[in-house]
Each structure stands twice: as structure tokens, then as C-alpha cells.
């Protein structure tokens with residue numbers, strides 16, 4: 517069931533709604549989000565679809581204990597402290613912004629043509645996540661190598677087609693495939709194989725280059741996440757855990773990192789599309805934002821391209837923060853349900869009678885972010901709500917803000933995403949103004965992921981000086 521439909525049911529029936537014979541949605545914090553996501557509730561089979569190579573990764577591991585062990589292996593290289601103190605992250609950010617993203621936008625601006633930012637944003641976010649995993653590579657550059665990114669996106673789009681069968685009937689889909697009945701077209705499997713093959717080869721190349729150290733020129737920064745995971749797997753405890761997934765270490769790493777590429781690319785990509793779209797409709801807000809951005813030292817202009825302002829100074833700019841938060845609120849990238857299963861013994865939710873074990877329960881950002889008491893005129897994109905509020909109100913908004921989920925299964929990449937969204941926005945609006953050329957594709961479909969239906973947004977970028 518889709519977010520808007522579920523939301524209408526909550527508006528009509530209150531904070532707890534039965535969606536089906538064995539499925540419940542909640543829309544409250546106490547007895548709702550807090551009970552489900554910070555308790556013993558584990559993930560249902562719905563998440564099996566996110567395995568790669570048939571191997572579990574952090575996102576698809578259902579049970580809490582093995583999940584916690586996996587998350588511990590990598591969480592520190594995605595932490596806020598790491599984002600703000602790592603020289604690798606700083607250099608990666610500098611290279612992507614000044615050597616890849618801004619020059620590509622400059623070319624468009626100089627030619628007077630509009631830029632389709634939907635695909636362009638995917639290229640930028642792929643470049644960020646890929647570089648954090650494997651280092652900034654001279655060979656892979658999704659921003660400037662248009663053919664490379666089109667091939668990659670083609671696999672990605674194909675792979676996410678027909679996902680109903682894998683989501684809701686994974687066992688039946690697998691069994692029927694074995695006897696030659698394909699609920700999912702063969703072309704989807706072919707695209708998936710290519711995608712997985714690409715990642716496996718990338719992992720092999722990195723391992724080889726690290727082992728031989730002969731090819732260091734290929735990567736200009738360290739493969740931070742790859743190194744972290746490979747090192748963590750060298751420990752004996754984690755080896756045992758890895759072997760319980762009956763897969764080789766190589767496939768475990770590839771399954772994990774392919775998931776990070778996908779999770780890191782699409783959510784951040786269309787969040788940026790919505791952010792640019794909203795700002796493009798408010799030239800005065802762009803002016804205010806630019807005034808704030810120019811207080812950075814040094815500013816994010818090409819004449820200061822050899823050094824970046826501290827990540828912390830970018831992170832703490834109030835209006836930039838408000839613009840990003842409001843976009844994540846109003847256009848939450850994963851706006852639909854994040855399902856979990858009720859544990860044993862039976863648990864009551866939002867005042868309900870105790871629910872037996874095994875009921876699929878969920879909350880969704882779409883509804884939590886439309887609580888009119890917390891976010892008045894919730895349908896309006898209004899960044900100043902994050903600036904004008906007193907501390908008590910800000911705390912309340914923070915409690916209801918759920919773009920990255922909460923609890924132990926909360927997005928591991930949330931700090932990375934905030935770092936990237938803020939730096940990309942800051943670099944663009946320091947140097948350009950944007951205006952809409954064609955936004956006819958920006959209607960939000962009623963899907964779990966808030967992808968605009970048209971997948972297209974054409975903007976004009978005008979240099980500010």
C-alpha cells in the first residue's frame with residue numbers, strides 16, 4: 517500500500533490503522549515509532565529483495581543481533597565525527613566539487629543550454645558514494661563520463677522494475693523461476709547480473725591494487741569503506757559471523773558495498789532534485805542563502821579551489837541546514853512504510869489490544885512529517901520553520917523528523933548524506949542561480965520512494981559573477 521493512501525487512512529481513523537489481515541500502520545511516537553523501532557521488532561522478509569548475489573548485507577539482515585555485528589564493522593566511517601575530521605573525506609569532497617561537478621555545470625551555463633538535473637544529481641551522488649567506498653578514481657567519473665553513467669543507470673532502472681514480486685512473493689518468484697516461469701522478465705535479471713558483475717570486478721581491482729600497491733595512481737584518495745570492511749572481516753569473531761552467511765568474504769563485501777552505492781545514490785539524488793526545484797521557485801531565498809554561504813572561509817568559489825572551508829562550518833550554517841531539513845521533511849526520499857514484525861510476547865501499539873507475534877507493523881515519514889500540530893501547513897515547503905521556532909519547538913520537530921528512520925536500523929549513511937547534500941548545495945548556490953526551464957516531470961508519484969514521476973527536471977544555471 518502506498519504512502520498517500522495510508523496517510524488518508526490515518527487522517528480518517530487516527531494513529532493506528534489496520535492495513536490488511538496481518539498488517540498495521542502507526543502514526544505516533546509513544547506506543548508507535550518508539551516501541552517498534554527502538555525495541556525488539558525485527559525486519560520481515562520484505563527486506564530479502566535487497567540482498568545482492570544472494571548474500572545478506574546490513575540492510576537485508578533481518579535479525580537484530582547479526583545486524584548489530586555488521587553495523588559495528590562500518591558505522592564509524594559514516595559517523596558525523598568522521599565526516600568532519602577525515603582528511604580523505606575532505607579531499608574527496610574538494611575533488612568532486614571543484615574538478616568534476618562545478619566544471620560540468622559551468623560548461624552548460626556557458627553554452628546557455630539547460631541542464632537536466634535529475635540524472636546529473638544521480639551522477640554527483642554516485643560519485644560521492646563510490647569515492648567514499650573505493651577512493652576518488654581516475655577511471656570512474658560519473659559526472660563527466662556521460663556514457664558511463666547512462667549504462668550504470670540503465671542497469672539500476674531495470675533492476676528496480678517489477679519489484680512487487682520480489683517484495684511480496686519472493687519465495688514463489690524464486691521457485692517459479694526455477695521451473696521456467698518468469699514473473700520478472702529475463703532482461704531484469706540480465707541487468708542485475710551486469711550490475712553485480714561490475715561491483716565484483718571493482719572489489720577485485722581494489723584488492724589487487726592494494727595488494728600489489730603498484731597501481732596507486734588510479735585512486736587519488738583511500739578506499740575508506742572498502743578498507744574498513746575488509747579490515748573488520750580479518751578479525752576472527754567477524755569471520756565466524758561472515759561464514760554463517762555461507763558466502764565468501766569477497767561476495768559479502770561486494771553485497772554490502774553494492775547496497776551502499778544504491779542506497780547512497782538514489783535517495784540523495786532525488787532529494788537534491790527536490791531541493792533545487794524548491795529553491796528555483798524562490799529567487800529571494802537563493803539570495804539569502806548566497807549571503808550566508810559567502811560567510812564561509814574560504815568561500816566555495818573556484819579561486820579558492822585548493823582548500824575547503826571546514827566541514828563543520830558548512831554543517832552549522834543555519835539557513836543551509838534549514839533548506840536541507842525542510843526538503844527531507846516535505847519530500848522524504850523514503851516516505852513510505854519501513855516494516856517490522858511484532859515480537860513475542862504480544863505487544864500493544866497506540867492503545868491497541870496486544871498484537872500477536874509476526875504482525876507486520878510500520879510507520880512512515882510521509883505521515884509523521886505531515887502532523888499539522890508539529891509542522892503547521894505541512895504541505896508547504898517552508899525552510900524558515902526550522903529557523904523561527906524556539907528551542908522547545910525545534911526539539912519537537914526533531915523528534916518527529918524521520919527521513920532517516922530511527923533506532924538501530926536507522927540509516928547508516930545519514931551523516932554522509934547530510935555532508936554531501938550540504939556541500940553540493942553550498943557549492944552550487946555560491947556560484948550560480950537556478951531557474952526552472954521544465955518541471956513538468958516533478959509530480960510526486962504515490963510510491964514508497966518519493967521519486968518524481970517524470971524523472972526529469974531541466975534548470976538554467978546562471979553564474980553569479
Ligand code: HEM
Pocket residue numbers: 574575576587645775776777779780781783784787848849850853854855918919920921924925926927928929930932933
Ligand atoms: C537523503 C539521503 C538518504 C535518505 C533519506 C536515507 C534514508 C534511509 C532510511 C529511511 C533507512 C531505513 C530504511 C528501512 O529500515 O526500511 C535507511 C537505511 C539505510 N541507508 Fe540510507 N538514506 C540516505 C542516504 C544513504 C546513504 C548516502 C547511504 C550510504 C551508505 C545509505 C545507506 C543506508 C543503509 C546501508 C541502510 C540500512 C541500515 C541498517 O539496516 O542498519 N543511505 N536509509
